[in-house]
Amino acid sequence: MTSCSQILIVALLGLAAVNATPVVQQAGAAQFTSSMTRFLQAFKSIMPCGYGNIPALGPIINPFYEYAINTDDYTLVGNVTNLRVQGLNNFQVLSASDYGKTGVASYDLIFPKIQVLGFAAVDGFINIGGFKLPISQNDVINEALFDLRFVGSYSFANSLTNSSGLRMVDFQQTIYLAGVEMDNWNTLWNISTNNFWNRWMKILLPLAMEEMQPKITDFLYQNFLVPEVNDMLANVSMQELVNFFESQAQLWENANCQA
Numbered sequence: 001m002t003s004c005s006q007i008l009i010v011a012l013l014g015l016a017a018v019n020a021t022p023v024v025q026q027a028g029a030a031q032f033t034s035s036m037t038r039f040l041q042a043f044k045s046i047m048p049c050g051y052g053n054i055p056a057l058g059p060i061i062n063p064f065y066e067y068a069i070n071t072d073d074y075t076l077v078g079n080v081t082n083l084r085v086q087g088l089n090n091f092q093v094l095s096a097s098d099y100g101k102t103g104v105a106s107y108d109l110i111f112p113k114i115q116v117l118g119f120a121a122v123d124g125f126i127n128i129g130g131f132k133l134p135i136s137q138n139d140v141i142n143e144a145l146f147d148l149r150f151v152g153s154y155s156f157a158n159s160l161t162n163s164s165g166l167r168m169v170d171f172q173q174t175i176y177l178a179g180v181e182m183d184n185w186n187t188l189w190n191i192s193t194n195n196f197w198n199r200w201m202k203i204l205l206p207l208a209m210e211e212m213q214p215k216i217t218d219f220l221y222q223n224f225l226v227p228e229v230n231d232m233l234a235n236v237s238m239q240e241l242v243n244f245f246e247s248q249a250q251l252w253e254n255a256n257c258q259a
Helices: 004-017 030-045 193-213 215-234 238-255
Strands: 060-070 074-086 092-098 104-128 131-158 168-181
Touching: 030 238, 074 131, 168 193, 168 215, 193 215
Parallel strands: none
Antiparallel strands: 060 074, 074 104, 092 104, 104 131, 131 168
């Protein structure tokens, strides 16, 4: 049975590939665009309900979870209650096209607004220059990301282990964040401190996103996403990929999610 993580990875791959003509000219290539478009719309339709081992994603609701993170640089121990993340199922594909005969697929995907609500408690410290700065928070969470945008491209090539299989190469992605709205409230702070922190986080988060861009493709995607996708595609022909998109889309359409 296809796992939740595999379905989501293939869905993300599909976002990039709508209207793309792969380098590998296998049978089924002519139906790739229509099947991928159908798959994407069907996946979006079941996000409010979930399906099988895919949880509901529009919104994501988690009543309670605990965490404990320990590194040389920081230690965080805490919990989050009544977490609600909404807006993931409102994504829009602004463009998803290829460069004709080059076989390079480009995509432009945007989440207009993702809002996070809940309550959080955390204790720990951050190590700065050998000094441990304590952290203690008891927060009401109310924050939102505006126009979170993913722009990228990749190409298809033959699998290195199977001549009839597929492989994703030359993957590039940039993430843009237009704005952040923060109205979190730490009950351990006074009004002035809360207002100061919210104002600064509105500025710092978009700047941090810009600063980390060089590491996103080079480290996260090339070391984690791309190898896993290529392992999945190595023994899959274009016709088999198209058949999977069509059959999975049919199942999701038949679910008739009305949430």
